[in-house]
Amino acid sequence: MRRGMSIFNVTSLTLGFAFLYLPIVLLVVYSFNDSRLVTVWGGFSTRWYTALLSNQQLLDAAWVTLRVALVTATVATVLGTLAALALTRMGRFRGRTLFAGMVYAPLVMPEVITGLSLLLLFVAIGLERGFWTVTLAHITFTLCFVAVVVQSRLVSFDRSLEEAAMDLGATPLKTFLTVTLPIISPAVAAGFMLAFTLSLDDLVIANFTSGPGATTLPMRIYSQVRLGVTPEINAVCTLFIVAVTALVLAVSLVTKRETLAREAAARAM
Amino acid sequence: MRRLSARANDIGRSRLVVAGPYLWLLLFFLAPFLIVLKISVSHDVIAQPPYAPVLDPSKGWAGMREFVGGLDLQNYAYVFGDAIFHESVLQSLVIAAVSTLIILLIGYPIAYGMARAPRRLRPLLLIAVILPFWTSFLIRVYAWMGILAREGFLNQTLRALGLIDEPLELLSTNTAVYIGIVYSYLPFMVLPLYAVLEKTDESLLEAAADLGAPPWKSFWLVTFPLSLPGIVAGSLLCFIPAVGEFVIPDLLGGSETLMLGKTLWTEFSVNRSWTVSAAVAVLMLIVLVGPILVYQHMQARSFEGGR
Structure with a gap:
């Protein structure tokens, strides 16, 4: 805008971001509180973090969550990228409307419905609930997020590059691997990250589809949170936030560098 | 010729490309809904699985007839006669609609401020909005x-400022549910709004200013109408999941808070009635099918417009 930023805009941004971040900051601050009473500041301490290391239940849950999220993100990235390719590169195929509907619906579907319906499916086909049922459920809803992220990249890129490669005799597979995939790779990486964090974060769907021996970290946190606010949970949550934030920032830096490099290359051509 | 054969090849490859995700979604997204539908017209029994009738394919036609004859609408009759369910539907819709409106009122100025910020600042602001969205939902509600507890941060601050004498009862009320939903879903509104506002052609605003429109008028006549697609998308992204929200009413709400997601969960895990919770799920879907179809339509169109 010509006049630069108005006072109104600066104020709304400041208040908006304060609202978004203040609760998280308070949670982190109170995780270093020496007092067991979360509301009274008893001095700085890291004892809740040391206590975590001996909480075997929590560590087990964290390990389960990490494995579920890794398998989920890997499979969902492959399936989601294929779904995005089908939606953008295949024109009108039979059953496209149904397919598009199934890809977009889970984005807004209330989690209780997804969770309950998958649980009933697993029971109906006699699949025992545990690690794999949670993972299957997570792949199903996260692949749709991957598809949307990759699709938005696919619609905005220059198809003449693909056509040129094909005209020069590259097979469709080779064209995909050497032209399409490098161009969409930041979006694929972002989709992987999104699937990973959505899986890490999910409570409701896991609550329905998990079984004994596959308690995830959010399920464990939830069962303790219901009993009230404690500094240990603040500490777990802080570690969780730090890990996810670091991951997101790292990926956004990497993809940004790639974008810059690509733009520089495009300009040089 | 090569081009032609490449096209033919393309079609062959395409079938393979779509087969994987298509089959996956048919099996894990569509089929479960049909099962929910079927179980919603079944009966609870103490057995494994805990509902009846179960189709026994080995009995052939007779088994099929027996199966269909065992289905009825008694779960729906029960749910419709249940005051708790009525209250849940009403509260879910009201809480989700009012929250969505509040989110719009808070989110619009934020998105607008971001879109008008200096160009080099915008990616940073965007990451700042996305970051809390990537951080755990559960943790943000927690x-x-x-903050809202009796001896929590808010009451302590208000007391220290001398604004109140007695602590406010906030936690375990519907007020807390509103705060939780507004807070958790705010990025879902800001992101689509920012996407449309950032694309607004500034020459239109300059034209309006040149023709003598005061800023509020050019906002109302130019910016606002152009941002309508973002408003609709953001509102649907907040409203639909908020109707089925479970974590927020469970952790922040009180006994007076009845929302569909929580009712479904209670039926399932406390009352252990899979068939009634399936009926609640079906009814929730019927309530939401309109908004979901609008959302899908917009999502598909936004990609087709981008080609």
Whole structure:
């Protein structure tokens, strides 16, 4: 805008971001509180973090969550990228409307419905609930997020590059691997990250589809949170936030560098 | 010729490309809904699985007839006669609609401020909005438990400022549910709004100014109408999941808070009635099918417009 930023805009941004971040900051601050009473500041301490290391239940849950999220993100990235390719590169195929509907619906579907319906499916086909049922459920809803992220990249890129490669005799597979995939790779990486964090974060769907021996970290946190606010949970949550934030920032830096490099290359051509 | 054969090849490859995700979604997204539908017209029994009738394919036609004859609408009759269910539907819709409106009122100025910020700042602001969205939903709701509690941060601050004498009862009320939903879903509104506002052609605003329109008028006549697609998308992204929200009413709400997601969960895990919770799920879907179809339509169109 010509006049630069108005006072109104600066104020709304400041208040908006304060609202978004203040609760998280308070949670982190109170995780270093020496007092067991979360509301009274008893001095700085890291004892809740040391206590975590001996909480075997929590560590087990964290390990389960990490494995579920890794398998989920890997499979969902492959399936989601294929779904995005089908939606953008295949024109009108039979059953496209149904397919598009199934890809977009889970984005807004209330989690209780997804969770309950998958649980009933697993029971109906006699699949025992545990690690794999949670993972299957997570792949199903996260692949749709991957598809949307990759699709938005696919619609905005220059198809003449693909056509040129094909005209020069590259097979469709080779064209995909050497032209399409490098161009969409930041979006694929972002989709992987999104699937990973959505899986890490999910409570409701896991609550329905998990079984004994596959308690995830959010399920464990939830069962303790219901009993009230404690500094240990603040500490777990802080570690969780730090890990996810670091991951997101790292990926956004990497993809940004790639974008810059690509733009520089495009300009040089 | 090569081009032609490449096209033919393309079609062959395409079938393979779509087969994987298509089959996956048919099996894990569509089929489960049909099962929910079927179980919603079944009966609870103490057995494994805990509902009846179960189709026994080995009995052939007779088994099929027996199966269909065993289905009825008694779960729906029960749910429709249940005051708790009525209240849940009403509260879910009201809480989700009012929250969505509040989110719009808070989110619009934020998105607008971001879109008008200096160009080099915008990516940073965008990451700042996305970051809390990537951080755990559960953790963000939990953070509010500590703030809204009787001896929590908010009451302490208000008391220290001398604004109140007695602590406010906030946690375990519908007010806390509103705060939780507004807070958790805010990025879902800001992101689509920012996307449309950032694309607004500034020459239109300059034209309006040149023709003598005061800023509020050019906002109302130019910017606002152009941002309508973002408003609709953001509102649907907040409203639909909020109707089925479970974590927020469970952790921040009180006994008076009845929302569909929580009712479904209670039927399932406390009352252990899979068939009634399936019926609640079906009814929730019927309530939401309109908004979901609008959302899908917009999502598909936004991609087709981008080609």
